[in-house]
Amino acid sequence: MSKLSLPKDKIKVLLLENVHANAIEVFKRQGYGQVEEVGEALDESELKERIVDAHMIGIRSRTQITDSVLSVAERLMAVGCFCIGTNQIDIKAAKMQGIPVFNAPYSNTRSVAELVLAQSIMLLRGIPEKSWVTHEGGWMKSASGSYEIRGKTLGIVGYGHIGTQLSVMAEALGMRVLFYDIAEKLALGNANAVRDLDELLGLSDIVSMHVPSTELTERMINRERILAMKKGAHLINASRGNVVDIDALAEFLSNGYLAGAAVDVFPKEPASPDETFESPLRGLKNVILTPHIGGSTMEAQANIGTEVADKLVKYSDNGSTLGAVNFVEVALPPQQNAIRFMHIHRDVPGVLSKINGVFSSRDINISGQYLRADGEIGYVVTDVMGDLEVGMGIRRELDAIDGTIRSRFLY
Numbered sequence: 139m140s141k142l143s144l145p146k147d148k149i150k151v152l153l154l155e156n157v158h159a160n161a162i163e164v165f166k167r168q169g170y171g172q173v174e175e176v177g178e179a180l181d182e183s184e185l186k187e188r189i190v191d192a193h194m195i196g197i198r199s200r201t202q203i204t205d206s207v208l209s210v211a212e213r214l215m216a217v218g219c220f221c222i223g224t225n226q227i228d229i230k231a232a233k234m235q236g237i238p239v240f241n242a243p244y245s246n247t248r249s250v251a252e253l254v255l256a257q258s259i260m261l262l263r264g265i266p267e268k269s270w271v272t273h274e275g276g277w278m279k280s281a282s283g284s285y286e287i288r289g290k291t292l293g294i295v296g297y298g299h300i301g302t303q304l305s306v307m308a309e310a311l312g313m314r315v316l317f318y319d320i321a322e323k324l325a326l327g328n329a330n331a332v333r334d335l336d337e338l339l340g341l342s343d344i345v346s347m348h349v350p351s352t353e354l355t356e357r358m359i360n361r362e363r364i365l366a367m368k369k370g371a372h373l374i375n376a377s378r379g380n381v382v383d384i385d386a387l388a389e390f391l392s393n394g395y396l397a398g399a400a401v402d403v404f405p406k407e408p409a410s411p412d413e414t415f416e417s418p419l420r421g422l423k424n425v426i427l428t429p430h431i432g433g434s435t436m437e438a439q440a441n442i443g444t445e446v447a448d449k450l451v452k453y454s455d456n457g458s459t460l461g462a463v464n465f466v467e468v469a470l471p472p473q474q475n476a477i478r479f480m481h482i483h484r485d486v487p488g489v490l491s492k493i494n495g496v497f498s499s500r501d502i503n504i505s506g507q508y509l510r511a512d513g514e515i516g517y518v519v520t521d522v523m524g525d526l527e528v529g530m531g532i533r534r535e536l537d538a539i540d541g542t543i544r545s546r547f548l549y
Contacts, residue, residue, distance in 0.1 A: 147171040149454065150191055150213075155179050155198040157220045158443030168451045179410075186210050194450050196220055197227075199430075200409065205231035215546070216453050218446040219463075222246060222433060223378075225351070229464035233515060236482035236543040238465035240449040244299050245441035246433025250376055251304040253432050255311070257400035258344050259287050260426060261372040266398060267423040283397070288312035293342030295335065295358075296349035296377065297323040304346065305329045316341060320354070339366040344374065351378035361386040370397045376432040379403040388418035391425060400426035457519045457548060466510035466517045476505050476521040478548040479532065483518075484541040485511045493518055496535045515543065 146169040153161060154176045165173045179200035180188060189195060189211045196218040197203065203217060205228045217227060219241040229239050260266065262285045271278040292308045294301045294317040305315045305326055315329040318338045325331055332338040335358075339345060345367060349355045359373065359382040367373070373396060375382045384405060390396045401419060407430060408415050419425050433442075452458040457480045458470045483489045490509060497504055497520070506521040536545040 144193075146454075149193045150174065151194045151196070151450075152176070152188060152192040153196040153220075154201050155220075157196050157198065158439045160440050160443030161196060161218075161220065161447035162443075164444060164447035164451060168455070170451070170454075182207060189214060194218065194454065196446065196450070199223065199226055201226060203227045203232070208232055208235055208237065211237075215544075216240065216450050218450045220439075220442050220446050223351075224463050233464040234543070236515070238453060238459050238462035240446055240453070240461050241463055242442040242445040245445050246435070246438035247299045247303050249435040249438040250300045250432040251307055253402070253428075254300075254304055254346050254374055254376055254400075255307050257374055257426055258292065258308070258346070258372070261344070261374075261398040261400060262287055262290065264398070264424075266426050270423045290314070290343040291316060291341055293318070293332075293338040293345045294329075295319075295338065295345065295347050297329075297331075298348060300376075301346075301348040302326050304348070336363070336366040339363060339371075340368060342371060343368065344372045346374040347377045347381050349377050349381060351380055356380050357383045359383060359387070361389075364390050364396065367396065369395055372396065372398045372400075374400045376400075376402040379405045379407065385418055388422065391419070391422050396424075398424040398426075400428070402428045402432045403430055457546075459517065466512050466515065468508050468510050468517060468519060470508060470519055473506070473521050473549075476523060479520045479522070479536065480546040480548060481518045481520070481536050481539075482543045482545070483516050483539070484543065485513055485516045486541050489516060489539060489541050490518060492539045493520065493536065496532060496539075497522055500532070502532075 149170055150172045151165055151170055152174050156177050162173055185201065185207055189207060191213055193213050194216050195214065198221050203226065208228065208231050214237055217232060217237060217239045219227065219239060222241060222243055224239055224241050227239055232239050264283050268278045289312060291314045294305055294315065297317040297319040301317060305317060309315050309327045316332050316338050317329055318332050318335050361383065364386055373387065387399060391399055404417060419427060449461045456470050456472045457478065458468060459465050460467050460469045481493055503523045504520060505523050508519040510517050533545055533547040536542065
């Protein structure tokens with residue numbers, strides 16, 4: 139392969155919040171020598187200081203990458219979220235600065251599904267209250283209100299990667315599985331699709347939420363929807379905190395309409411372990427409260443570390459944006475005997491012809507070209523035959539094209 143325009147040992151990678159060691163191993167195995175690890179999230183002022191000379195940054199859920207932070211990150215070419223969500227990043231601002239953001243949307247699927255299944259069993263057995271009473275010195279030895287999971291109906295709202303895996307696992311334990319999704323989904327095993335959410339709520343002994351955070355899902359489970367549930371049913375939310383009206387849930391748990399709930403995500407969560415967690419669900423003995431740990435297993439974190447680091451490396455090495463959440467996706471093959479240029483620009487007419495004009499004016503042959511645009515930005519990757527020495531000169535001409543956000547001479 140041609141010599142890199144920016145050698146890998148000059149590319150600075152900043153990893154925050156105890157990103158799993160697998161990520162460091164991926165970078166180092168691929169030749170990235172400047173990998174800096176920080177074991178915590180940084181506040182905005184310190185983050186601005188550290189990100190100034192970073193080419194790639196990896197974060198988890200606590201670090202906030204705002205438009206203000208991005209404005210000082212002049213060298214930044216990619217962001218990796220070593221988690222599922224990307225709400226902690228201004229992804230639109232990143233996009234308009236030509237910075238793709240990558241995450242790991244499926245690496246913790248099994249971990250979340252296992253927790254939900256475990257919580258289902260605990261709720262049906264009345265374990266939250268029994269454990270509470272035992273801790274206080276009581277002895278609540280009774281079968282009253284305690285049930286096996288076999289034969290019960292699980293209603294899954296959102297039949298995506300987590301919902302489908304939960305479906306298979308629940309059925310293996312003898313549960314009847316129903317699911318509701320706004321899109322047509324192929325049922326796995328003996329699961330059955332229900333076309334109306336209220337119908338699913340009325341048929342389910344346990345309702346488990348697995349939907350993204352959108353305008354459609356905000357407070358999807360409200361007072362009216364809780365009243366549509368079976369009296370004595372259980373609700374589990376391991377999706378997003380704004381999906382359930384917490385005040386309404388607390389009310390119907392307190393008055394006995396719902397038998398129990400397990401909640402792992404909340405509308406407002408502490409920014410650090412030192413901040414007090416506040417919720418109307420605190421103190422309710424029929425509720426399992428967990429601190430947003432659905433995907434927090436060693437196996438999931440290891441998988442996430444590998445997946446996100448691999449996406450960052452591929453983008454840095456050959457320009458592939460497959461898996462970016464805010465960017466046009468282009469899967470690119472590596473090249474052995476070519477020079478590769480990447481050009482990110484505002485999606486306006488005429489840019490591609492100007493890019494090609496830069497090469498044709500120099501009598502340079504284009505051996506391959508890849509273009510994707512989405513109405514806001516365009517991404518062009520061009521492979522040409524030629525000498526490495528012409529690379530920086532061409533890049534200066536590409537930068538001068540009206541509408542250019544950023545360009546990169548890769549190798």
